[in-house]
Each structure stands twice: as C-alpha cells, then as structure tokens.
Amino acid sequence: xxxxxxxxxxxxxxxxxxxxxxxxxxxxxxxxxxxxxxxxxxxxxxxxxxxxxxxxxxxxxxxxxxxxxxxxxxxxxxxxxxxxxxxxxxxxxxxxxxxxxxxxxxxxxxxxxxxxxxxxxxxxxxxxxxxxxxxxxxxxxxxxxxxxxxxxxxxxxxxxxxxxxxxxxxxxxxxxxxxxxxxxxxxxxxxxxxxxxxxxxxxxxxxxxxxxxxxxxxxxxxxxxxxxxxxxxxxxxxxxxxxxxxxxxxxxxxxxxxxxxxxxxxxxxxxxxxxxxxxxxxxxxxxxxxxxxxxxxxxxxxxxxxxxxxxxxxxxxxxxxxxxxxxxxxxxxxxxxxxxxxxxxxxxxxxxxxxxxxxxxxxxxxxxxxxxxxxxxxxxxxxxxxxxxxxxxxxxxxxxxxxxxxxxxxxxxxxxxxxxxxxxxxxxxxxxxxxxxxxxxxxxxxxxx
Ligand code: PHE
Numbered sequence: 512x513x514x515x516x517x518x519x520x521x522x523x524x525x526x527x528x529x530x531x532x533x534x535x536x537x538x539x540x541x542x543x544x545x546x547x548x549x550x551x552x553x554x555x556x557x558x559x560x561x562x563x564x565x566x567x568x569x570x571x572x573x574x575x576x577x578x579x580x581x582x583x584x585x586x587x588x589x590x591x592x593x594x595x596x597x598x599x600x601x602x603x604x605x606x607x608x609x610x611x612x613x614x615x616x617x618x619x620x621x622x623x624x625x626x627x628x629x630x631x632x633x634x635x636x637x638x639x640x641x642x643x644x645x646x647x648x649x650x651x652x653x654x655x656x657x658x659x660x661x662x663x664x665x666x667x668x669x670x671x672x673x674x675x676x677x678x679x680x681x682x683x684x685x686x687x688x689x690x691x692x693x694x695x696x697x698x699x700x701x702x703x704x705x706x707x708x709x710x711x712x713x714x715x716x717x718x719x720x721x722x723x724x725x726x727x728x729x730x731x732x733x734x735x736x737x738x739x740x741x742x743x744x745x746x747x748x749x750x751x752x753x754x755x756x757x758x759x760x761x762x763x764x765x766x767x768x769x770x771x772x773x774x775x776x777x778x779x780x781x782x783x784x785x786x787x788x789x790x791x792x793x794x795x796x797x798x799x800x801x802x803x804x805x806x807x808x809x810x811x812x813x814x815x816x817x818x819x820x821x822x823x824x825x826x827x828x829x830x831x832x833x834x835x836x837x838x839x840x841x842x843x844x845x846x847x848x849x850x851x852x853x854x855x856x857x858x859x860x861x862x863x864x865x866x867x868x869x870x871x872x873x874x875x876x877x878x879x880x881x882x883x884x885x886x887x888x889x890x891x892x893x894x895x896x897x898x899x900x901x902x903x904x905x906x907x908x909x910x911x912x913x914x915x916x917x918x919x920x921x922x923x924x925x926x927x928x929x930x931x932x933x934x935x936x937x938x939x940x941x942x943x944x945x946x947x948x949x950x951x952x953x954x955x956x957x958x959x960x
Contacts, residue, residue: 522756524680526764529739529748531683531829533769534690536618537737539823540798541890542773543780545729547791550721551713554730555777557722561734562766565948568940569740569902570762572909575921577749578758583840584743587750591913600904601841604743607897608837609857611742613864614889615834616667619827620659620869621799624649626820629803635812639787639804646799650872660869661862667831668858671839672851686825687768693822694775700809707782713791714781728952732894737769741901744833747840758921759933779805795890835861864889895952903949910941 519525546554580587585601628634637645650656670682701707735741749758780798783805784791793800806816835857842853867875871886880888909918918938922930954960 519680519751519753521680522753522761524684525748525752525756526761527683527687528680528829528833529745529761529765530687530768531826532739532744532748532833533737533765533830534687534772535826535830536615536622536823537733537830538769538773539776539826540618540795541736542733543777544794544797545733546714546777547781547784547797548794549723549726549729550718551781551791552715552717553719553722554726555714555774556717557727557730558734558773559770561731561948562738562770564940564944565731565902565906566734566738566740567762567766568937569735569906569945570738570745570766571758571922571937572905572941573740573743573745574749574752574758574762575909575913575918576905577746578752578754578756579917579921581750583750583837583844584746585841586844587746588908591917595908595912597904597908597912600901601743603897603904604741604746604901605838605841607893607901608742608744608834609861609864610889610897611736611893612831612834612861614868614886614893615827616663616831616861616865617656617660617869617871617886618795619663619667619824619831620656620865621650622820622823622827623659623663624655625799625803626817626824629806629813629816629820632813634803634816635807637803637807639789639800642800642803643793643796646796650796653870653873656869656873657866660865663828663831664858664862664865667828667835668854670828670832671835672854682825683829686822686829690822690826691772691775693819694772694779697779697805697815697819698775701779701782701786701805704782704786704808706786709785710780710782711778713785714777724955728895728955731948731952732899735898735902736894737773738766739830739833741898741903741905742834742837743841743901744837746905747837748833750840755924757924757928759930759937795887896956899949899952903946906941906945906949910938910946 519528576584576587576591580590582590583601584604585598588595588598588601625634739745780801781791783801787804789800802819803816806812806819809815838857839850839853842848842856843850868886868889871884876884878885881891883891919930919934922934951960
C-alpha cells in the first residue's frame with residue numbers, strides 16, 4: 512500500500528503553487544537582464560524554442576517521476592527502477608537547489624530594500640543615472656545587504672515551518688493573479704512612453720547577429736531557471752499532486768503562464784530603457800534602475816512602487832519556498848528526521864551561503880570564481896550547470912530507462928483519456944532533443960565546440 516501524502520487540496524491550488532515556484536525573480540529580474548545582455552529578439556526566440564522542446568517535456572518527466580510514486584527523487588527512482596544508479600543524481604538536485612537559493616535570496620533582499628525605501632519615500636525622486644548609483648551604493652554596503660537577506664530567509668523559513676500546503680497554496684492563489692494584473696498596468700504605461708517602439712523593436716526584432724553561443728547557453732539556462740527544472744523541484748511538488756490531475760494540461764498551463772510573465776516583464780522594461788536612453792545590457796542591476804524611473808513618472812508613483820515590490824516579494828518567496836522544500840523533503844524522506852530538524856538544517860545551510868553571496872559586491876568582491884564574483888558565479892553555474900545536468904538526467908531517465916507503461920499511465924491517468932500525439936512528442940524530445948542539446952552545451956563549456 513502506497514504511503515499517502517497529504518497533498519495540495521485543489522487542482523487550482525497545485526497549479527497556483529507550481530506557477531508560484533516557476534514565476535519569480537527568474538521572470539521579472541533575470542529574463543529581462545539576460546535578454547538585454549544578449550541582444551533581445553534572437554535570445555527570446557531561442558528561449559521560446561527551449562520552452563517548447565525542452566521545458567514542457569522535462570516538466571513532464573519530473574511530473575511523471577513525482578506523481579507516479581508520491582516520493583521525492585531518490586525514493587521515487589528506487590521505487591520505479593530498483594537498484595538504478597540514477598537515484599544518486601538526487602544529490603545533484605538538492606545541492607543545486609541549495610546553491611541557487613543561496614544567491615536568489617540575495618536578490619530577494621534587494622527587493623525588500625526597494626520595498627522599504629519606496630514605502631518611506633526615499634526611493635523615488637531621482638534621475639535615471641542616480642538610480643544606477645543608488646543601486647551600486649546599496650549592494651556595496653555589506654550591512655544592509657546581509658540584514659535584508661537574513662530577514663528574507665527568516666520569513667521564508669517561517670512560512671515553511673507552517674507546512675507547505677495551506678501557506679503556499681493560499682498565498683499563491685491570491686498573489687499570482689494580482690501580479691498579472693499589475694504587470695499589465697505597467698506594460699500599458701511603458702508602451703505609452705515616448706520612444707517606446709524602439710524597446711519593442713529590441714524585444715521582438717530577431718537578429719541572430721547579436722546572439723553568440725554564450726547567448727544560446729544563457730537562453731537555455733534561463734528556460735530551466737524559469738520553469739524550476741532540473742533541481743527536482745517539480746518532482747517534489749508533483750509528489751504532492753492528486754492522482755486525477757491532468758499532467759500534460761498542467762505542464763502546458765504552467766509553462767504558458769510563466770512565459771507570459773517573462774514576456775510581459777520585457778514589455779515593461781525595454782520600452783522604458785529606450786525611452787530614458789538607458790543601457791539594455793546593464794546586467795543584474797537592470798530592473799533596479801529602470802523600475803523606479805517608471806514608477807516615478809506615473810501618477811501616484813509611490814503606491815505603484817510599493818505595490819509592485821510587495822508582489823515581487825511574494826513572487827520570489829513562493830519560489831524560494833519551493834527551492835527550500837527540495838532539501839527539506841529530501842532530508843525527511845531519506846533520513847527519516849522530523850520536518851522541524853530538516854528545516855533547521857536547510858535554513859542554516861542556505862542562509863550561510865546567502866550571506867556569503869550577499870557580500871560579493873562589497874567585502875568579498877575580490878573573490879573570483881571563473882572570473883566572476885561569488886554571486887555572479889552562482890547565478891551562472893546554478894542554471895547553466897546544475898539545472899541543465901539535472902534536466903539531462905531526468906530526460907534520459909524517463910526517455911530511455913523508465914518503463915513506458917508508467918509514462919502512459921501518468922499521461923492518461925490510467926487510461927482515462929488519450930495521449931495519441933503527446934506521448935510520442937514528449938518521448939522524442941526526452942530521448943533525442945534534450946540530451947543532444949544539453950550535451951552540446953557541455954561540450955561548448957569545455958571548449959570542444
Ligand atoms: N523558477 C524560479 C524563478 O523563475 C526559480 C526557481 C528555480 C524556483 C528552481 C525553484 C526551483 O524565479
């Protein structure tokens with residue numbers, strides 16, 4: 512008899528929580544700055560292709576593993592294919608999640624700083640150039656960055672200590688629709704700025720001359736980052752799904768909503784970047800320079816700013832919750848320790864890494880790994896190595912190793928509905944496209960191509 516987990520209570524709740532994991536700083540902070548650094552349109556096209564050919568199939572592979580067993584990765588693989596060494600990759604996922612959460616929560620700390628300064632009225636009222644130096648000064652101040660990062664971590668683990676179901680489900684149900692509405696308001700506002708069409712051109716005009724291999728790697732890493740792939744997050748979440756949810760429909764809904772948020776964020780950011788004559792390739796600080804400029808010229812700017820950063824905070828915390836849940840569920844499942852203990856171990860570890868990366872722009876700015884400071888290093892290896900490796904492993908596992916009856920059973924809910932085209936599509940992408948694409952990227956890393 513399968514051990515029953517108390518899962519998400521409704522299908523909507525499960526989707527909202529998974530969208531909550533997917534939609535976060537990846538969409539609103541990382542996607543625009545990566546698109547900006549890689550020349551816009553061509554990057555976005557490659558990104559969309561990655562979502563279709565890699566994103567949806569790999570989400571499905573994680574869902575199939577998690578939902579068929581109601582276990583996290585290691586236990587799931589043991590149950591599905593006893594003795595298979597693939598279970599060892601669970602450690603890669605857990606390790607990747609800890610590293611990613613370690614730098615991601617630093618940006619969450621920045622969001623709190625901006626929320627705070629918007630609310631006390633000191634953020635707005637500067638020129639676009641001043642916003643750039645305000646940001647640089649802020650990340651260069653060790654105390655503020657560390658305090659906000661720790662505060663964020665405390666809030667994150669407080670929510671987690673209440674158990675994931677009601678907390679996450681409820682927050683996600685309210686916050687995600689609100690975030691959409693607000694993004695649309697900001698899009699309309701950005702599009703009305705003088706000279707906004709240049710920004711739209713930058714976003715949607717596909718010119719491969721601007722996109723090198725590095726840009727393709729970034730687009731692929733970003734697709735994985737944005738959909739929360741490859742670090743066993745979706746295996747963990749789907750282990751809490753009901754047996755009657757339709758996995759393919761859910762995977763498509765989640766990817767579509769996630770992509771929509773990313774594109775909307777681009778439409779908020781780039782028209783404003785060009786309208787104010789700023790630099791699209793400004794890197795991680797991009798949105799922190801542009802957003803205040805946008806809020807400032809809206810009537811009632813302070814209120815918009817506060818509202819936006821509150822929602823960005825919620826979008827981020829629903830993502831860090833899912834990242835933290837990976838090691839927590841893993842420790843509980845593997846070492847049979849209590850949720851409380853698992854939570855404390857995870858919290859200490861993640862907060863330690865977060866504090867170190869919060870100092871990357873000040874005290875530890877001289878520490879370089881692969882030519883990058885600690886923060887940039889984690890932002891690079893998290894998505895571009897750990898997530899891709901995890902994605903490769905799940906793709907090969909479900910594409911080649913796992914019994915196809917399990918796949919069929921999960922896709923059709925035990926034969927309840929058909930999957931005539933879906934299964935061949937998923938399996939083809941998992942067998943050939945994902946492994947070849949990811950291996951090519953790894954060969955590029957080591958300089959073979
Ligand atoms: N998908 C999240 C985002 O776009 C980040 C994330 C990655 C969350 C991996 C969970 C697991 O912000």
